[in-house]
Amino acid sequence: MRYSSSLSTALSRPLRRPATNEELVARVRLVLETPPGHMPWLPELGCALDRLAGEPMTEAAVERASELVTSAIGRWVPEVQVVRCDVRLRMDHVVPGGSRDQNLPIAEASLLPFSAQGTLDIELELRGPDGPLVLDLNLPT
Amino acid sequence: MRLSPPPSLKLDRAALLQEVRERLSRRLPGGNVEPDPTDPGWLILEESAWIAETLSLRLDAWPFAALRQLLHLMGGQLRPAHPSLTVLVTQPGHSGTMTLPPDRPAPWRFFAGQTEVRDLVEFCPVEPSVSLRAAHIENLCLWKNGELWKLGGPTEEGIAALTASPSAPERAAVFDRERIEFTGVSTTPEDTFKRLEAAVKEIHARKVDWLHLEPERDENRIRLTAWIEPDQALRNAIPDGLTPGGDVEFEWAPVDESTWVPPVRVADRPDLPSEWRGQQPMAGRSEGTLRIPNLPAKLSIEGLLTRVAAPMPGHAAEAIWKTVAAIDGDLSRLSVRASRSVDVPDGEPSWPVAALRGGSWNTLVQRDRTTFVQVRLEDTGTGRLRVALVLPAMSKPPPVRAYAIDAAGVLLAAAQQVESAWSISLPDGATPPRLELIHALDVNVPPDARGVVLAIEGDIRGIWLNSFLVANAPVVTDGRSVAVRSSVPEPVSLLFQDLVSPEVVEQLSGQPLSPGVRQLLKRLPLAHFTLESTGERIKDYKGLAVDASLGELTLNAPDPSGELHNIQPGDSVTVHWYRRTQGVIADVESGAVAYVEHPPRVSPALVAVTNPVGAFYGQDRETEQQCMERLFTRGSAVPVLAADWEHAIRQHLGARAGGWVVRVWTHAERTLVPHALWPLPDADEDALELEAQLQTAGPDCILVALGPDQALLVEAELTWARHAISALVQQVRRRFPAIRDAIVTRFWPLTLRTDGTVEELLPCFDGHLLPGMAEDPQGREVQLPGALLLNAAVVQVLPKRRQLGAAV
Incomplete structure (x- = not known):
């Protein structure tokens, strides 16, 4: 997952003012990309999308992903309103006899022909104080 | 110097973040001091605070280890575990000495x-x-107010018979069957017997109703047996044997040749008025009578009076025959031998009879409130008898006398040697436990003795035989x-x-x-x-x-x-x-x-053992934390450095040593630097002795030089200071054992004669720093050596003396 938005903090702002869209996008990314428990001082911070990894790719899992994203943004970035959250499942079929990923152990690689790998494409339509925000995330499951 | 435990270095995350908020609010008035938790900047600050807290938790362990190392450097050690102590009572199969x-x-x-x-x-x-003896306790008695009381004794056999505790006092009936026999041989026995019978009748006709006399004749041997029978007096007063109601008065007069009458008490019977139970009767209306007022009607008079448990005095016994002889002059010519016999009832102590036989009764009961313990030895031998008295804690052990009973059942009048062995306070078996003082004695026992009677001048809580200290x-x-x-x-x-x-x-x-x-x-x-x-x-x-x-x-x-x-x-x-x-x-x-x-x-083989008291004084080894708390408790300074000792000694000596120079030298200072002792160049007797002491003094010994800064310390003051400092060292040693002894010596104040300027602080002990001639209070003037002076220092600097005419 890549994002190019720069991190900016509200701490340096001399006066209380609303966060800019850019800042809000950065915070949403931070929430969605942080598995809960990764920050020991605030273990509940984050979005538990990592729990979907390894689960069967069903419609229910897709629904669950949508709920997790919406609730995490609602809790941690309340300034942002989730207008739409589309989660799509993209299947990455394994070509039998293809070259093996060097990072995978042989035993696991031998199982790949019998399964499928998928990616969740989440398209969020968000609305901040300054107008709409669009964010694309790709999370492997 | 006082080393107190260092404050904890633990940093608190919440406190750190609060500090950040305060700083932010100062730097950015009106800024966002309660930022959103997802704000990247605030996240970094929170993470930093968390890292600081986590690290400080680990770092906080370092001062503890550092302090522990410091303890070892100073000689502070963990106190080891202490063994617990107790007293055992053992039953040996046969007498013998347990030698380690x-x-x-x-x-x-x-x-x-x-x-x-x-x-x-x-x-x-x-x-x-x-020394362990095959023996057991037979009974405990108390002699109080001229009367013998039974205090019980062991109720079981075996090892239980080696321990006894006094029970509630009970009247001793040992003298109830005491008989005095007067025996004589007559050439005219028939006539003498008749005269004796007549004399007895004459005595019975008098008011001596308590005395029963019974004459007997056995061929030419005439015997008169006398005994005290309290009921006889009541029977004479009330022939029908039942109280009429109201006062009862009866005859109770002495025999002619004595003023003694047997002391009696009203029996402790439940049918008697409570105010009279166990009390002595009142004097009657006429001389030679006694009275018990307000007795209920129809009470049996049998056993209404009981004799006070004490033997008839010898003079009273003699007076009986004298009275008989005085009635009839012919009887006075009869040569009689008086003897006393006591038929001991079951459950009564036998030692009073042994004492009466040996003529030592009066010696035994010479002091009021004496506890008697009768011990039976099961075999003969030369070993001593180990006895432990159980006393209230903090009490003073009472004097103890011991008397042996020989094979003939006679108590020997000579007291046996009794030696104190040790005393220890231990908790008893009560809940909650209370401390008791166990005082052990070794009693010398003659080889052929069959028993021992201990006379303990006071009350005891118990007595044990064959008791010894164990750890x-x-x-x-x-x-x-x-x-x-x-x-x-x-x-x-x-x-x-x-x-x-x-x-x-x-x-x-x-x-x-x-x-x-x-x-x-x-x-x-x-x-x-x-x-x-x-x-x-x-x-x-x-x-x-x-x-x-x-x-x-x-x-x-x-x-x-x-x-x-x-x-x-x-x-x-x-x-x-x-x-x-x-x-x-x-x-x-x-x-x-x-x-x-x-x-x-x-040998000796032991059959059984028990500990009548709990064990005490045991202690686990000290933990490191306990050691530091002991050494660094606030308000209790532990002198470690020489300067600490100087401060402590000044405080301990108080105003009496006001203005004195007190200098303490540790072993390192004394041994690592060349030193000298005043006076120089020729050492006096004190300096030689001090030098010899320093040769053998180890690292646990400090040298203290003290005295006024203008004169020499007098001998009496030095002796006092030695005692005071010795007490201080002993006191500190309990908590910090690195220093165990102190050598205290006299300080010599020196005056330096020089024309140069002296910038050193005075008093100055270092001869290197102050070259010149030094003068002591006794007028000796010596060139200061290039060494450390342990018992002398320059306290003042004066210009050199000018010789007369030198300026001319």
Whole structure:
């Protein structure tokens, strides 16, 4: 997952003012990309999308992903309103006899022909104080 | 200097973030001081605070370790575990002396059984030699207000018969069947007997109703038996045998030749008015009568009066015959022999009869409120009888006299030798436990004695036979041979931790124990090793370092007194045995020690054992935290450096030593720097003695030089200061054992004669710094040596003296 938005903090702002869209996008990314428990001082911070990894790719899992994203943004970035959250499942079929990923152990690689790998494409339509925000995330499951 | 525990270095995350908020609010007035938790900047700050808190938690452990190292540098050590002490009572199969071998473990071992909360606890005897007798306690009595009371005695046989506690006093009936017999031989027995009968009738006709006289004739032998019969007086007063109601008055006059009448009491019967039970009757309306007022009607008079438990005095017995003889002059010519017999009823003490037979009754009861204990010896022998008195804690042991009863049942009038062995305070079996003082005595017993009567001048809580002191210091038989590879200190781990070392015994002696117990503990053999090359014995870790807490022995390292047993490389040390302790777990309750073990042919063989009191004084080894709390408790300064000692000594000496110079020299200062002693160049007697003392003084000894800064300290003041400083050292030694002794010497104030400028602070002890001629109070003027003066210092600087005419 890549994002190019720069991190900016509200701490340096001399006066209380609303966060800019850019800042809000950065915070949403931070929430969605942080598995809960990764920050020991605030273990509940984050979005538990990592729990979907390894689960069967069903419609229910897709629904669950949508709920997790919406609730995490609602809790941690309340300034942002989730207008739409589309989660799509993209299947990455394994070509039998293809070259093996060097990072995978042989035993696991031998199982790949019998399964499928998928990616969740989440398209969020968000609305901040300054107008709409669009964010694309790709999370492997 | 006082070292207090360092404050905790733990940093709190919440406090750090609060500080950030405060700083932010100062730097950015009106800024966002409660940022969103997802704000990247705030996340970094929170993470930093978390890292700081986590690191500080780990770093906080460092000062503890550093402090521990400092403790070791200073000589502060963890206090090892202390063995618990108690007193056992044992029943030997036969009399004998339990003697501890000095160089091998004692054959007798005593155990408290394993329970749900503790392991097997072993005790070993502490006393080098104890005489144990096959004996048991027969009874306890109390002599009070001229009357003998029974205090009970053991109710069971076996080892229970070796301990007894006084019960509620009960009237002794031992003298109820006391008889006085007057026997004489007459050439005219028939006539004499008639005269005697007439005299008896004459006496009975008088008011002497308490006295029963019975004349008898056996061929030419005439016998008159007299005894006291209180009921007879009542029978004479009330012939029908039942009280009429109201006052009862009866005759109670003395015989002619005496003023003595037998003291009596109203019986302690439930049908009698409570105010009269056990009381003495009132004097009657006429002389020679007694009266019991307001008695209910129709009470049987049998047993209404009881005799006070005391024998008839000898003069009263003599007066009976004198009175008989006075009635008839012919009887006075009859030569009679008076004898006393007492038929002891069952359950009554027999020793009063033995005392009456031996004519020592009056000696025994010479002091009021005396407790008597009768001990029966089951065999004869020469061993002494070990007795322990149980007394209230903090009480003073009462004087004890002991008398032997011979084979003929006669109590010997000569008191036997009684020696105090030791005293110890231990908790009894009550809940909550209270401390009792156990005072052990050794009673000398003649070889043919069959019994012993102890007369204890006062009350006791109990008495035990064959009692001896034991400690939870079981022997560990090791047998290993430790090869020494080099001459550097070499640690050897023994099989157990918590050893009993001389240091442990010394610390245990600091408990409130009697001098007798301290002496016994000091004499207890603690360990036995031998050097294989020479066969030399190493006793009680002498010349070896031992860490009692860790159970570690260090060869080629000096013991706490500085003595070093040099063991050459290639040699071996055989570790035969040593002692360990189980600490506070060995503070077992009373009655817990019930098992004894010894080899089959040991003498004396022990049949049973018990501990009538609980064990006490056991202590677990100190934890590091407890050690630091002991050494660094707030408000209790521990002198460590020489300057600390100077401060402490000044404080201890007080105003009497106001203005004195007090200088303390530690071992390092004395030995690492060249030093000299005043006076110079020729040392006086005191300086020579001081030099000799310093030669043998180890690192645990400080040198204190003190005195006024203008004159020499007088001898009386020096003696006082020595005592005061010795007391201070002993006091500090209990908490911080690095310094154990102090040499106190007189300070010499010197005057430096120089024309140069002196910038050194005075008093100055260093001769290097002040070259010139120094003068002491006795007028000696000497060139200051280039060394440290231990007992003298320059206290003032004056210009050089000018010789007359020098300026001309």
